[in-house]
Amino acid sequence: MPDSDQARARRLLQDVWGYPSFRGLQEPVVEHVAGGGDALVLMPTGAGKSLCFQIPALLRPGLGVVVSPLIALMQDQVAALRELGLRAAFLNSSLDAATARQVQAQARAGELDLLYMAPERLLSESGMRLLEQCRLALFAIDEAHCVSQWGHDFRPEYGQLEILRERWPEVPRVALTATADIPTRKEIAQRLLLDDARSFVSSFDRPNIRYRVVEKRDGRAQLAQFIRDEHEGDCGVVYALSRSSVEEVAGLLAAQGMKALPYHAGLDSGMRARHLRRFLDEDGVVMVATIAFGMGIDKPDVRFVAHLDMPRSIEGYFQETGRAGRDGLPAQAWMAYGLADVVQQRRLIELGEADEAHKRLSTAKLDAMLALAEAADCRRVRLLAYFGEASEPCGNCDNCLQPPEMVDATEAAQKALSTVYRCRQASGTSFAATHVIDVLRGKSGDKVQRFGHDRLSTFGIGADWSEQDWRVLLRQLVAQHLLEVDSLHYNVLRLTEGSREVLRGERRVALRRQAPAAARKRRGAGGSAPQPAVALRDDDAILFEQLRAWRAEAARDHGVPAYVVFPDATLRAIAVARPRDLDELRSISGVGDKKRDTYGPALVRLIAGQAGA
Template identity: 60%
Template sequence: MSSATDALNRVFGYPSFRGQQGDIVDHVIDGGDALVLMPTGGGKSLCYQIPALVRPGTGVVVSPLIALMQDQVDALRTVGVRAGFLNSSQDLDERRVVEAEFLAGELDLLYVAPEGLGTAGVQRLLDRGKISLFAIDEAHCVAQWGHDFRPDYLALSMLHERWPDVPRIALTATATPATRDEIAERLQLTEARHFTASFDRPNIQYRIVGKNSPSRQLLELLRSEHAGDSGIVYCLSRASVEKHAEFLSQNGIPALPYHAGLDARTRFTNQSRFLREDGLVMVATIAFGMGIDKPDVRFVAHLDLPKSLEGYYQETGRAGRDGLPSTAWLAYGLQDVMQQRKMIESSDGDLAFRRNAGQHLEAMLALCESVTCRRAQILSYFGQPSETACGNCDTCLTPPSSWDGTVPAQKLLSTVVRLQKERGQKFGAGQSIDILLGKRTDKVSRFRHDELSVFGIGADLKETEWRGVVRQLLAGGFLAVEGEYGTIALTPRSAEILKGERKVMMRREVPSPRTSSSRSGSATGKPPAAAPADLSPEGADLFERLRAWRGATAKEQSVPAYVIFHDATLRAIAALAPQTLDQLGTVSGVGQSKLTKFGDQVLATVRGEAVPESSAEAPALLPSADPALSTRSAVPASPARSAASAAPARSAAPARTSRSQAAAAGPSRSGRSQPAVAGPDDAIPLPPEPDFDEDSGAYEF
C-alpha cells in the first residue's frame, strides 16, 4: 500500500481514491505541477492535502476567503492534521505562534489569503521554512474575463519565480477550455499536467421554470419538496434579498439574508449560523457561497437570471456536495432578459468587455430556452459533449414541445416597426403586447395606438404567451433592449423574420415537473436526503440516535455536525451496529483519529448505554461567546440534519502536539488562550449590487 493510500485509509477510513484523484496525488507527490478541474463535491481538497502530508515540509494553501479558513482548519484538526492559517484576523502574538509552528516544521498545512502571500513579510517567512507544495484554490479567480476575477490572484505567478522547485497545484470547479488556458498562462502553469474530471453532477436535478409570482413559486418548491432542508436562494439585489428572506420567515421557512448592505457582524453571524445549523435557508446575492463547504445543501434556487453559465454552474454546484439528490431551480422571465441586456448596454466597460458579457449571456439564455437536455447543454459548454440525455432535468422528465412562432414573431416585430416609423416612438415590451391584444389602456388611448393597423391582431394568444414570444426573440437576438427606459428595438437579424426568410420555432411552456431529484431517487419529487430508507426499523432508530449524539458533540465543540461524521458514515454504522472498536474501524469514513476520539461514544450509543466523555479536544473555535453568534431570536434552530460528502483525505497526525493544537483546547485544557479566529470584520466582502425599485419593477445600477 502506498503512503498516500495508507494515509487515506488510516485517517479517513476510505479504502481507495476516486476517479483521477490517485493520479493527481501521485503526480504532485513526485514534484509535478498540476491544473485540476473537478466539480464541486468531487474531492479537490484531497488532491493537495494528501501530497502535503506525504511530502516533507508544509503545504501552503492559497484560499480567497479568510472568513472560511477557520472552518477548513477546524475540520483538519478534527481528523488529526496539524493545520493553521495566517490572515488579518490575528493579532501579532497569535501570528507569531503560527509562524513558529511553521518554522519548527509543526504544520502540515498552512492557509493564507492571496493578498497575504503577496506581502514581503509572508514571503520572507516562507523563505525560512520548508514548503512541500503550493495549492491555489479557486484558481478561476485569476481569469480576467471570468465571473469571480480577483486581481490579487495575478501576483501568484511569482510562486514559480521565487520557489521554482516547489510543485504547484491549481484547482477549480468551473472553467471553460478558454478559461483553463488563461489560468495556465497567468499562473505560469503552461507546462503543468492538466487533469479534467467530468463536470457532470448526476445528483443535481436542473429545473428552469417560467417566472410568475416568484415568491410564491419558491415557497411552493420549499414546502412541497424541501421542507426542513438547508438551501441557498440567490437574488440580484439586496432589496430582493431582504424581501424574500422576510417573506420566507413569515411563512414558516427559517431564512437569513446576506448581502453587502448588511454590517460585517451581521454577515458574519448569518454566515456562521448557516454553516453550523441545520435546515436554514440563506437568501443572498450571488457573491455568497464561494468556499462554503456545507455538504447537505439540498437546493439552490435562483430568483434572477445569472449573468453567465459559468456562474450558474458554480452556484448550483453548491447543492448536493454529499452526492445525495438535490435541486437546482431557476425562475426565468422576460424581465430578466431585458434587465441583463440593459446592464450590458449601459455598462462603462469597453467594447471587448460588452462583447464578452454578451457572449456569456447568450450561453445562459440558450440554456433557459433549450428544448433539449439541460445537463447535456451544460456539459457541452464546458467542452464535454454528451450524446445521451440525462433523464434527470426538467426537459428530460417533461419534454417541452415546440411550435411555429414565425407569424406571432412577425406581428410583434411589425408592431415595433410601426411604432418607430409611423409614430417615431419607442416603448417597452408591455406596450407592444397591449397593442397586439387590443387592450384600450390609458397609455394606448393617450398615444392613439388603437389606430395602428396591428391593434388587436394578436388576440389569438394570451398575454403570458406573448411575453414568451418577446422573451425568446430577445434571447435569440431578434430584438434588442435600448436606453435608460428599456425600450425594445429591431436588430439586423429582425429582417430575416419580417421578410419570411427565417422560420421561428419557439419553446412551449410546460408545467414544472415534480419528480425525482436524482437519477435513482424516488418518484415523489422529495429528495431522500438523510432518510435511511435502506435501514431496518432498528437501524433507522439507531441512525437517529447517532445523529442526536453527533449534534450534541458538534454543538459542544462549536463545529458543523458534518465535521464529526457525515451521514453516510452514520448510516453505515447503523447498518453494522458494531460492538467493538475493531468492528467500528472497518466502517468507511472512520479513520484512526476519529476512532480514537469518538469510538467509545459511538459504541455506547449503539449499545444504548450512557455516553462517556469524548477524548477529543475541541479545535480552535469561532467565538461562541460573541453575543452576535448566540442570538437565536430571528430564526429558530432546525433539527439536526447533515449528509455525507465526497471524502477528502488527510494523513494521521504525529504523536506530538503542536503549539496550535495545545492552544486550541482553550484555557480549561491547556492553560493557554485560544488562537485568533475569523471575526465579524472578516465576513465575505461583497461588491455593491443594483437596487430594485418596487414601483417600476426595475433595477437601478
C-alpha cells in the same frame, strides 16, 4: 511516485480520511504532485479536490501552503483537518497578533503540515519573509479561476501569484478550480506561469443534481412553494441579484416558519459572520444571498440551490449550483427566470465600466446562459458541452423528465414583430414589452391612445393570448436574437436582421411550450425532489435523526460545524450498518482512525441503546 509513496498515499487516505479508495483523477494528481510536478486541476464541486494537495503535502517533506480566498473557508478547512488529527493552521486578518505570531513560529519550526493563507497575506512583505524561513513542500492555489479577469470571482491579488514560480522554482504548484471554460483555463496557466504544468480535467458532471428552470410568474411565491413542497426542513441556498431582494425574500421565508437568513455585503461583518456560522453549524438553514456568498463553502448537505434571478454566465451558474449535494446525495438546482432577467443583466453589462472587449465577452456569456435557460433538450448535455465535454441525455433534468412541447410559432412571432415595427413607425420611437403586449391584446390604455396605437392594424390581433403567454414568446424571441432589448433606453424592443427574415416568411420560428402547471402536477414529472439512491427504512430513519441530534451536540462541544464531525452520507451509512463495536465503525467510509477514537465510543453506545429500546 515510487510504489512505497503510492502505498503511503493510499494508507493515508484510509487511516486519516477513512475512505477505501481514491475517486476519479485524485490518485494520478496525488502521484504527480507528490513527485514534484506542477498541475492544473479541474474537478467539479464535491469531487474531492482538497485531497489532491492535502495528501501530497503529507507525503513531501516540509510545509504545504494553501492559497485560499475566503476567511470562513480557511477556518472550516483547518477545523476539519484538525478533527482528522493533522497539523494545520491559517493566517488571516481574523487572528490577533499573538495568535498570528504563534502560527508563524509553528511554521518555522516545522510543526505544521498545512498552512492556509489569503493571497493578500501571502504577498505581503511579512508573508514572503515567513515563507523564506520555511521548508516548503508545495503551493496549492485553490479557487484558481479567481486569477482570470474574465471569470466570475475575479480577485486581482491572484494575478500576482506568479511570484511563487519566480521565488521558489523548485517547489511544485497545483492550481485547482471547479469552473473554467477553455479560455479561462488558458488564462490561469498563463498568469500563474503554469504553461508546462500537467492538466487534469475531470468530468464536470454532477449526476446527483437535478437541474430545473421554471417560468417566473411570481418568483417569490414560486420559491416559497418549491421549498415547502419539496425541501421542507432542508438546508439550501437562495441567490437573488440585489441586497433589498435578499432581505425581503429572507423575511418572507422566515415569516412562513423557515430558518431563513439574509447574507450580503451591506450587512455589518458581525452579522454576516453570525449568519454564516448558523448556516454551517445548524441543520435546515436556508441562506438567502447575493453572489457575495458561497465561494468555497464546504457544507456537504445543501439539498437545493435556488436562483430567483438568472446568473450572468454559465460559469457562475455552475459554481453556485455546485454548492448543492456535495455529499453525493440527491439535490436540486432550481431557477425561475423571465424576460425582466434578460433585460436586467444586459443593462448591468452595458452600464458597467469594463472596456468594449470585456462587454462583448460578457454578452456572449450571457447569451450562453440564456440558451441554457431556454433549452428544450437535456440541460445537462448543454451545460457540459459549454465546458467542452460530450454527454448523453441525463434523465434527471426537467426537460428529460418532462420534455417540453415544441410548436410552430411563426404566425405569433410575425404578429409580435409586426407590432414592434408598426409602433415605431407610427411614433418614431421604440417601446418596451408591456406596451407592445397591450397593443397586441387590444388594451386601450392612456399611453396606447396617446400614441394612436389603438388605430394600428395590429391592435388586438393577439387578444386570444394572455399577457404571460406574450411575455414568454417575446423572451424566447430575444433568446433567438429575433428581437433585441435596448437596456440603456427604457428597455425598448427593436427588430434585428433575423426578425426581418421572419416577417418576410423566409424563416420559421419554433418555440418551446411547457404543459400547463396543473398538468405538470398531475403527471408529477420533474415536480418532486429527487429521492436518495437508497431510502432508509423506518427504523433506520429514526436512528439517522438520532445520529444527527448527537452530531449537533458533538459539534457544539468541539466548536466545529456539524458536517466536520460527520457528513449526512456517513451518518446514513452508520444508520444502515448499525456497527456494534469500533472495528465495525471503522469499516464505514468516512470514518478514519482519529474520528473512530474521538467519536466511536459514544456512537456505539447510542446505537446499542437504540437497538435495545
